[in-house]
Ligand SMILES: CC(C)[C@H](C(=O)O)[C@@H](O)C(=O)O
């Protein structure tokens with residue numbers, strides 16, 4: 103049985119960090135006899151430059167046929183003035199939507215070795231381990247109608263539509279309840295049900311689902327309060343489930359609580375557990391090409407891929423153990439550097455993980 | 460010249476904290492010969508219980524005729540299951556919309572005396588002084604169409620509309636640019652222009668406005684990044700301007716960075732500088748009626764009211780100085796209590812401010 107992994111380096115630091123993850127994947131492929139084959143394709147700005155489209159047909163075709171996808175990052179200032187439909191982000195959004203990768207899992211975990219990197223007090227974040235489950239193929243990101251129209255008085259009005267159907271809410275709800283069952287059995291659903299009708303329906307469906315998961319404690323929180331509570335006392339959360347837009351905001355806020363966003367992976371899954379895996383951080387155009395980016399979030403994303411889409415728990419654990427070992431050795435890329443650390447480049451960090459495997 | 464101030468105690472701890480602010484206002488009214496007259500009305504849950512409407516006509520009438528309004532807070536669990544149109548929040552939203560209070564000013568200031576209350580490291584937040592300017596009468600809060608509909612396949616879909624016209628964006632933009640001119644001359648406009656068309660227009664109008672304020676440095680940030688940057692390095696910001704929904708989330712997050720949300724005021728102004736002033740915190744039903752709530756955010760909101768809507772800078776400063784003095788004296792309500800503080804009740808805190816005046 104051969105399984106195919108598609109690598110999508112993308113833009114900015116994407117190619118540098120995916121290159122290191124590729125080496126790590128090659129090594130565990132041999133070590134654990136995984137039978138993985140690898141392919142590569144263009145997406146985002148890199149694809150725009152080469153083909154004039156952020157998501158070329160060839161890339162989409164390869165993605166559909168892949169068992170799992172590892173993505174670097176997309177976007178950069180050189181493409182910022184393009185019209186919406188031609189921007190690098192449309193490559194990412196197109197993959198999510200075409201493959202129906204509706205379940206975005208974003209862990210916010212504090213690595214004990216990097217505790218001092220957080221801007222929060224140690225007692226507030228030590229041991230932090232939250233999972234944010236974000237709906238990824240609906241909500242205001244994809245709602246129709248959308249655009250800019252001219253009103254009768256001649257002025258322009260921009261508009262977008264925030265919408266969810268019961269079945270969209272139910273399927274992401276199930277993912278979140280199941281994740282909570284595997285973890286601390288606490289699920290917090292975040293909405294703005296005191297103002298937005300679409301989230302009144304969201305809350306209702308979550309309440310309905312609760313009956314199927316009697317072992318999970320469900321609570322509801324307004325999004326403004328959630329943004330506060332993440333700062334005040336993040337350890338009160340186990341699993342958070344929310345829509346696409348609120349999830350975008352809260353998962354980035356939660357990631358930053360750890361102070362080491364260069365360490366955080368993410369998974370985007372469809373109902374066949376086919377998945378796209380990517381670091382939480384973006385394309386960081388300001389440091390692209392300098393060989394100083396942190397490849398660990400991408401390497402940890404590769405571990406997540408082995409676990410969730412390829413069912414290779416042992417190989418996943420081996421990678422995670424190797425990452426922990428290099429941190430114990432004091433190796434640090436610039437973004438997680440602190441007193442006493444040994445500063446290394448992107449490639450040196452990748453090599454160190456290889457050696458630790 | 461007599462000017463009228465309308466007091467809207469509202470729900471939960473609202474009546475307790477507004478009572479203390481009222482005493483403070485009465486005292487400066489005498490001391491500074493302000494010629495203020497006071498009136499009171501029902502709003503929110505209290506109004507629902509008495510009149511079946513969260514915003515009775517009589518209240519709206521009084522609000523229209525007031526020179527300024529001081530609001531406690533609205534909402535509580537006993538009204539949470541009411542239909543959207545009958546909820547306490549509609550009282551607040553109705554006031555904002557009917558009086559066209561489009562400019563919501565939310566300072567996030569760290570009181571040096573309370574620095575230890577923050578969950579962030581002292582060096583990250585010491586001296587923090589951000590102003591968030593939130594658009595308050597448009598965006599997805601008020602966009603039409605909205606509701607829950609049945610689709611052809613029989614399932615329900617919830618939907619809301621996020622919309623802004625150029626003129627709505629321009630008027631809040633001007634408020635923000637002018638505020639930045641009075642402060643550190645840096646304005647950060649927050650949007651999601653890589654995904655949402657309505658915020659592409661937002662960004663365009665802000666860029667347009669920039670030419671009228673050449674002394675202000677304008678930057679743009681995506682909302683997910685802003686949520687991160689507030690945690691990572693909040694002091695990079697001077698003034699932030701954003702729409703209603705993003706502003707709801709970011710202003711609460713920013714407020715919590717200080718660790719003392721019980722200290723933070725807010726102002727909601729229309730183009731005649733008529734304004735509604737309220738503490739940033741909510742109605743805190745869990746501690747209502749116990750006499751332990753912190754009245755300082757409401758008292759500081761009263762000072763803001765004197766400054767912005769009533770043009771009484773001296774009286775405003777006197778109140779602020781009195782608040783600073785009671786903090787120096789070590790007086791603390793439960794929410795801001797820390798080692799060495801002297802714990803006081805709502806009323807004792809109010810009395811202390813009166814004595815310090
Ligand atoms: C690049 C952008 C379109 C994307 C999003 O908003 O979903 C990113 O912020 C993310 O969270 O993956």
Ligand SMILES: CC(C)[C@H](C(=O)O)[C@@H](O)C(=O)O
Pocket residue numbers: 296297326534548551552707
């Ligand atoms: C009570 C609620 C409707 C309100 C809002 O969302 O605007 C509150 O959170 C606020 O920020 O003033």
